[in-house]
Amino acid sequence: MPRHQILTFLTDFGTSDPYVAEMKGVILSVLPGANLVDISHDIPAGDVMAAAVVLRQALPYFPPETVHCVVVDPGVGTERRILAARYDRQVVVFPDNGVISFVDRDRALEGIAVVRDERYFLTPAAAPTFHGRDIIAPVAAHLAGGLGLERLGPPPETFKLLDLPVPRPAPDGRLVGQVIYVDRYGNLISNISAALLERTFGRGPRVSVACAGKEVGPLRLTYAHVRQGQVLALVNSMSLVEVAVNGGRADEALSAGVGSEVCAACQVK
Amino acid sequence: MPRHQILTFLTDFGTSDPYVAEMKGVILSVLPGANLVDISHDIPAGDVMAAAVVLRQALPYFPPETVHCVVVDPGVGTERRILAARYDRQVVVFPDNGVISFVDRDRALEGIAVVRDERYFLTPAAAPTFHGRDIIAPVAAHLAGGLGLERLGPPPETFKLLDLPVPRPAPDGRLVGQVIYVDRYGNLISNISAALLERTFGRGPRVSVACAGKEVGPLRLTYAHVRQGQVLALVNSMSLVEVAVNGGRADEALSAGVGSEVCAACQVK
């Protein structure tokens, strides 16, 4: 059994109701010394795409053997399954709705199981409306306590992945991507990665960015490289191209949001 | 002394101000290895009834010896006392304002004390406006560290209980209850339990629900059993009758809230 049992929570439950605490109580009943960390409970209700982005971003910073509980689950009570998958020596327990898509795209799958063995569920038998508490939490606790993934059930033949938007080269040489996440500051985070920029335009030339049809200018090193209130683009802390306003909200300034077009081009001058 | 010291927090403090952290700092100064869990800090200010519902729901999922700190306390600074009570081998420290009402109705009281011995208070002497930090937190830490309840003070002769709404049979055979809690999704949670339904209507017949004067239809197994946007009723994860909208807000759809009538009847067909 590992000495340190770290479990995280990523939900759309908010923090006013007892739902998160019920999950934590279930886990502490199995592992009273577990170290519990909230990733977020403020994912917009049922927004699987937003949860997928947040999970992709947070997971790499946690140590091996961390177990992540993801409960953004518009299909609770339907036939969709609960899965447990291992990436980067960490485990994610999640509904089979595509929330794992970005992690799965970026990292090697090291194991996956359909969560089926009811001995690891909360007893009495699971309520059909709260799989987070009745299945995901107790199963995650057993996994954090050392249970092998293969003990939960067989691997699925396949599992759901979202149709992730992919940046594409345009005939004129530009790279055309889109906004995949808007953070609380109104920053517009695109699906254009630093690595893709380099593969497309090489290391040398400066790159210029446009968003929602408006020129944003060259990539800056940081927010403070433009005046207060000015729009800018940079490679952010997720290594993704981000459009922001220094001291303001880019979503409002550009009337943009998830799905808005973000273009990168070599500066011709 | 127990190996694992789990303490929870249920307050109306919000999470922007330093008040919650002050309580946690006080506890960690007594028990630096304590495992601290937030139940909620977003109870509407002074809403003892909402806190009572949330506490009733979260408590059963925590392991024995957990100590719960409840600070929803519109009467801070008045003569109301601080109590510590034991239910289900767990302890709750709370202002004597009725916040314990649902827990006390549903579970056997195993011990109770008026918190009086100032040796367990924060020194210097308690500020009259923050009993959560100055009395409840340090007392809870000592309890989680193994202090016996009886060391805090004598049992009270009586303590405050809310006048909880009780579902009643109507002359026409219907069961008439009411909404006691609205969660962040707008779900209307009633005081009609699954057990009461069974005692009233038996196991066989299907039950139909109305809320705020509108027919909602038969009890469903889960939200996904009706179309998006449709109202439904189900027995929820608290084992209570709940009125919801699949993918929407029932409070808005039915113009209902805490106190609205919820009726259950045998379907006659």
Next chain:
Amino acid sequence: MPRHQILTFLTDFGTSDPYVAEMKGVILSVLPGANLVDISHDIPAGDVMAAAVVLRQALPYFPPETVHCVVVDPGVGTERRILAARYDRQVVVFPDNGVISFVDRDRALEGIAVVRDERYFLTPAAAPTFHGRDIIAPVAAHLAGGLGLERLGPPPETFKLLDLPVPRPAPDGRLVGQVIYVDRYGNLISNISAALLERTFGRGPRVSVACAGKEVGPLRLTYAHVRQGQVLALVNSMSLVEVAVNGGRADEALSAGVGSEVCAACQVK
């Protein structure tokens, strides 16, 4: 190495995005058993003054060796440095923007260093836009694990302190201070301390308070000493003069906020 490693977080990140979890993951990768406590993530974006008040209030309640991570940092990416300072046997890691001002005014500085040694930073090299994750979190983890402050870098020749508003005596004998913080209840918290009141007016006479040009009346012991909806003044749990409304919001009732004048005077009767 200390047995208990307590770290706190004070940011303006909110709790919907992955940023806080990234910091926590970085820390747990160094210290998997660390006890992590949120002070607040809801400081208004870039409001260094509000963060300074909250830090001043929370810090004294934590035990020795606690390490506080402060990331309210409108200047991220500019040349401002990251500092680590020791007060009260606790350590604060923070951007050099004045957020330490109240703590530094009230407590003895026991040591300070410019955070410079990149061996304690997150590798690969720090992103220029997220010093909280890439510098403050890993450095804080190493400090909580026992690293000496002096190992991080040299002491700064000087560091930034805010121009804190100071209450001043008026010619007519009144003490004129101002609101420095408004809490979630709308309470107006001034910079007039209980100690200053006593030095100015002595222990005997009753003191009367005005705020934003309106008489508020004598200092009360607690909120419940006036009727519901009535304005009052008291010495609050921070030992500061506070103007409040029993069961209401003083900021709205008095159209007051940070910077509004608060006066204390001997009651002449």
